[in-house]
Amino acid sequence: MHSSAVAALLEPLSRPALIGWLREEDPARLEQLWQAADEVRQAHVGGEVHLRGLIEISNFCIRLCAYCGLRAPNTELIRYRMTEEEILACAQQAHALAYGTVVLQSGEDPLLSRELIARVVRRIKQSYPLAVTLSLGERCAEDWAAWREAGADRYLLRFETSNPQLYAKYHPPRGSDRRSRIEMLRELRSLGYEVGSGVMIGIPGQTYADLADDLLMFRELDLDMIGVGPFILHPRTPLAESDFRVFVPDGEQVPANELMTYKTIALARLLCPRANIPSTTALATLNRWRGRELGLVRGANVVMPNLTPPRYRVLYEIYPNKACIQESADACHACLRSRIENLGRPIGRGPGSSPNYQARYSN
Numbered sequence: 001m002h003s004s005a006v007a008a009l010l011e012p013l014s015r016p017a018l019i020g021w022l023r024e025e026d027p028a029r030l031e032q033l034w035q036a037a038d039e040v041r042q043a044h045v046g047g048e049v050h051l052r053g054l055i056e057i058s059n060f061c062i063r064l065c066a067y068c069g070l071r072a073p074n075t076e077l078i079r080y081r082m083t084e085e086e087i088l089a090c091a092q093q094a095h096a097l098a099y100g101t102v103v104l105q106s107g108e109d110p111l112l113s114r115e116l117i118a119r120v121v122r123r124i125k126q127s128y129p130l131a132v133t134l135s136l137g138e139r140c141a142e143d144w145a146a147w148r149e150a151g152a153d154r155y156l157l158r159f160e161t162s163n164p165q166l167y168a169k170y171h172p173p174r175g176s177d178r179r180s181r182i183e184m185l186r187e188l189r190s191l192g193y194e195v196g197s198g199v200m201i202g203i204p205g206q207t208y209a210d211l212a213d214d215l216l217m218f219r220e221l222d223l224d225m226i227g228v229g230p231f232i233l234h235p236r237t238p239l240a241e242s243d244f245r246v247f248v249p250d251g252e253q254v255p256a257n258e259l260m261t262y263k264t265i266a267l268a269r270l271l272c273p274r275a276n277i278p279s280t281t282a283l284a285t286l287n288r289w290r291g292r293e294l295g296l297v298r299g300a301n302v303v304m305p306n307l308t309p310p311r312y313r314v315l316y317e318i319y320p321n322k323a324c325i326q327e328s329a330d331a332c333h334a335c336l337r338s339r340i341e342n343l344g345r346p347i348g349r350g351p352g353s354s355p356n357y358q359a360r361y362s363n
């Protein structure tokens with residue numbers, strides 16, 4: 001039996017209701033939010049926790065994103081780019097660990113050419129029954145079409161914030177490309193990718209109303225995958241300078257904390273019941289002890305064990321003190337597996353596409 005509060009949560013959530021939940025502090029009310037999100041997760045994507053092997057293939061980046069430690073002007077960072085053979089070795093490891101998906105992620109690195117990525121995708125798809133997710137930043141439609149042609153299944157591109165002023169300030173455009181990330185997500189969808197996006201929680205200047213709008217945008221875009229995590233300040237970025245930050249009136253700024261991340265995960269689950277939603281590393285960074293588990297019982301159904309060779313992993317520093325950067329892939333796997341088993345949830349098998357995507361292409 002549902003309490004009436006949980007039942008009310010299963011109705012479509014309005015913008016004021018979302019803002020109310022994001023501001024909610026009462027533990028008993030929040031317990032109802034977690035319960036509703038957990039029930040909706042179970043009903044729509046089941047108990048399985050899908051593992052996606054993350055391979056951070058390059059930390060070179062030509063962009064100036066104000067939040068990210070990989071930004072081009074960060075000359076302190078030692079840059080690396082994995083070779084084709086190194087990437088293939090990680091994919092082999094993913095397969096050996098029975099993962100159904102690999103995620104290739106990088107800074108915006110033009111030397112990851114259209115041809116190179118197409119070849120890597122083709123080789124992975126020919127060698128292993130893995131789904132391939134790409135998260136290589138903003139590229140032209142021709143690159144995305146070529147990679148889809150080569151067999152890539154999914155693309156992740158967070159829109160970061162739906163507030164256009166914040167987005168413009170923190171994410172300077174490059175060259176003459178004026179496509180918004182929202183437009184790019186629509187391009188990716190039209191190419192037949194399973195599409196993922198998301199936002200950072202608590203970037204300076206983000207209000208509760210902004211975060212509610214982000215959540216409504218997830219629904220409007222009908223996302224197949226939703227990744228959200230707390231903003232973590234990197235000292236070598238413009239956001240470390242207080243005169244660069246956008247300030248909003250007292251009481252309006254969303255805090256970049258753990259509780260706000262759980263609320264956002266839970267509300268994303270209620271708005272997009274069939275999406276795949278990871279319990280992210282940024283969340284585990286704020287609570288190494290229980291962050292991943294709490295994400296998984298408050299709406300999430302995916303975790304992304306890191307397969308990047310440790311010598312590179314330490315250099316993929318989008319924010320400092322990232323959780324799990326020292327462990328080998330095997331140690332990372334063993335740790336996550338026992339955490340999931342302790343929750344009493346089965347580990348997903350196969351590619352684990354969102355039922356949302358499956359429904360879109362089933363007739």
Ligand code: SAH
Pocket residue numbers: 067068069105106107108135136137138156157158160199200229230231232233234282318319
């Ligand atoms: N270049 C790719 C991948 C970026 S890293 C792209 O732009 O899509 C993946 C995500 O890390 C970003 O989308 C962003 O949401 C997140 N991120 C970047 N800097 C961060 C920070 N300081 N704190 C928390 N998350 C951050």
